Amino acid sequence: MIQDIYPHKLDNHYYPDRKANDDSTVLVIRENDVLAVDNRFPLRRELGIEEELTYLFSLDEDQCYFLLDVTGREYQIPEGFEFINIRTFRRSQSVAKHNVFLAYTAMQLARWYRDNTFCGRCGKKTYLDDKERAIRCECGNIIYPRIVPAVIVGITNGDKILVTQYRTGYAHYALVAGFTEIGETLEQTVAREAMEETGLKVKNIRYYKSQPWGVVDDILVGFYCDVDGDDTIRMDEGELKIAEWRAREDIELQPDDFSLTNEMMKMFKEGKA
Numbered sequence: 001m002i003q004d005i006y007p008h009k010l011d012n013h014y015y016p017d018r019k020a021n022d023d024s025t026v027l028v029i030r031e032n033d034v035l036a037v038d039n040r041f042p043l044r045r046e047l048g049i050e051e052e053l054t055y056l057f058s059l060d061e062d063q064c065y066f067l068l069d070v071t072g073r074e075y076q077i078p079e080g081f082e083f084i085n086i087r088t089f090r091r092s093q094s095v096a097k098h099n100v101f102l103a104y105t106a107m108q109l110a111r112w113y114r115d116n117t118f119c120g121r122c123g124k125k126t127y128l129d130d131k132e133r134a135i136r137c138e139c140g141n142i143i144y145p146r147i148v149p150a151v152i153v154g155i156t157n158g159d160k161i162l163v164t165q166y167r168t169g170y171a172h173y174a175l176v177a178g179f180t181e182i183g184e185t186l187e188q189t190v191a192r193e194a195m196e197e198t199g200l201k202v203k204n205i206r207y208y209k210s211q212p213w214g215v216v217d218d219i220l221v222g223f224y225c226d227v228d229g230d231d232t233i234r235m236d237e238g239e240l241k242i243a244e245w246r247a248r249e250d251i252e253l254q255p256d257d258f259s260l261t262n263e264m265m266k267m268f269k270e271g272k273a
Contacts, residue, residue, distance in 0.1 A: 001211050001257065001258060001259065001260055001263055002097070002100060002101050002104065002211070002212075002213070002258040002259070003101055003211060003212055004097070005097055005098035005101055008059055008060055008098045009059070009060055009061075010057055010058075010059060010098075010101070010102070010105070011057060011058045011059070011061055012057045012105075013057075014055070014132055014133035015055055015058075016055065016128065016129070016130050016131065018055045018064055019052075019055075020044050020052075020053040020055075020064075020066045021044065022043065022044050022045035023043055023044070023045065024043065024044045024053075024064055024065075024066050025041050025042070025043060025044075025063065025064070025065050025066070026041065026042055026043065026044050026047060026053060026065070026066050026067070026068050027041055027056065027065055027066070027067055027068070027102065027103065027106040027110075028041075028042065028047070028068045028069075028070060028075075028083075029067065029068070029069045029070070029071065029106060029107055029110040030069075030070050030071050030075065030083050031071045031072075032085055032086050032087075032107070033083035033084060033085055033086065034083070034084055034086060034089055034103045034106070034107065035077070035078075035081050035082070035083055035084075036081065036082070036084055036089065036095075036099075036103075037080050037081045037082065038094060039094055039095050039096055039099060040099070041065075041099070041102075041103075042078060042081055044066070046078055046081075047068070047078055048078065049068070051068075053066035053067060053068055054066060054067040054113065054128070055067075056105075056106055056109060057102075057105065059098065059102065065102060065106065067106060067109065067110055067113070069110045069113065069114055071110070071114060086103060086104065086107060086215075089103055090104075090256070090258065091255075091256070097258075100258070104213075104214035104215060105212075105214050107214060108145075108214035108217055109145065111217070112135075112145050112146055112217075113135070115146075116135045116143050119137035119139060119141050119143075120141070120143075121137065121139055121141045122137060122139040122141070124137055124138060124139065126141075126143070129142075133145060146217050147217060147218070147219050148179060148216070148217050148218050148219070149179070149180040149186065149189075149218070149219050149221060150177060150178060150179045150180060150189075150213075150218045150219070150220055150221070151177060151178060151180065151186055151189045151190050151193060151220070151221050151222070151223060152175050152176075152177050152220055152221070152222040152223070152260050152261050152264060153175055153176040153177065153178075153190050153193060153194055153202075153222075153223055153224075153225065154175050154208070154222070154223070154224040154225070154264045154265070154268060154273065155175075155176060155194055155198070155200060155202055155225055155226075155227055156224060156225070156226050156227070156268070156273075157226070157227045157231050157245055159247055159248055160245040160246060160247050160248075161175075161245070161246060161248075161251065161265070161268045162175070162176065162198060162200070162227075162233070162243060162244070162245055162246075163175065163242070163243075163244060163246045163251065163252075163265070164176060164197070164198075164240050164242055164243045165240065165241050165242035166239065166240060166241070167237075167238070167239060167240055167241045172252075172254045172255065173242075173251070173252050173253075173254070173265070174254075174261050175261050175264060175265065176193055176194055176197050176198060177193065177220075177261070178192070178193035178196070178197070186221050186223070187205045187223070190202065190205050190223050190225060191205070194225070196236060197235070197236045197239060197240060197243065198233050198234065198235060198236070198243050199232070199233060199234025199235070200227055200228075200230075200231065200233065200234075201227070201228040201229055201230075202225040202226060202227060202228050203225065203226050203227075203228040204225055204226045205223055205224075205225040206223060206224050206225065207221070207222070207223055208222040208223060208224055208264060208267075208273070209222050209260060209263070209264075210222065210260075211259075211260040213259075213260075220260045222260050222261075222263075222264050224264070224268075224273055231245070233245070248268060248269050248270075248271060249269075251265050251268065251269040253265055253266055253269070
């Protein structure tokens with residue numbers, strides 16, 4: 001999955017006292033684009049900037065990464081580099097998986113910083129906390145990074161699993177999925193989403209694995225479950241264009257190994273789930 005970057009290791013601990021030097025790696029974000037060339041991000045000295053940068057995280061303990069968010073402002077692209085849409089960056093065969101993971105994580109944090117420039121309670125300008133990764137306001141409001149829980153649901157029916165395709169957007173096969181609502185457990189989300197998207201009741205809900213998914217600020221939680229009773233699919237046509245039972249040998253996997261959804265389909269296809 002996208003976070004499986006061994007032998008590399010991400011250290012997401014926040015060190016507010018770490019400052020960028022000329023050899024520090026900088027993730028330059030512009031909305032949904034990241035600045036890169038081939039398989040690397042720029043160093044500070046290649047950007048020719050003097051402004052203070054925000055510490056993001058480190059890789060393998062000693063390689064620090066910093067953020068420069070240029071969304072909505074004029075920016076002179078340094079020679080040799082280009083802004084690459086994050087989806088294109090993800091699909092590039094020349095980009096290392098750990099760089100894809102770092103880019104998505106940086107973009108998630110950039111959105112959080114950008115969306116909380118002003119306090120949602122009193123409207124005043126906010127500032128960064130000097131001890132933890134938080135944004136503060138003088139009114140006492142404390143804002144932490146936004147993480148949205150969502151479920152991935154592998155509904156099984158003997159040697160078949162229910163696969164879907166969204167009506168718009170992502171074009172490859174996936175599983176039932178959805179966001180957890182207020183006052184709802186993850187298991188209740190599984191049952192509700194299964195009913196809403198496919199009209200199926202489910203049972204034997206069992207946890208598989210979780211995944212950070214900075215694409216939309218998610219923490220994805222995977223579950224397998226069994227169809228309960230009638231296996232007639234009543235598809236939500238407003239959200240899906242395909243919802244059908246597939247035998248293990250007929251499952252079509254996604255083109256990369258980044259997503260929890262793809263791993264869950266692969267595990268079932270190989271008889272491991």
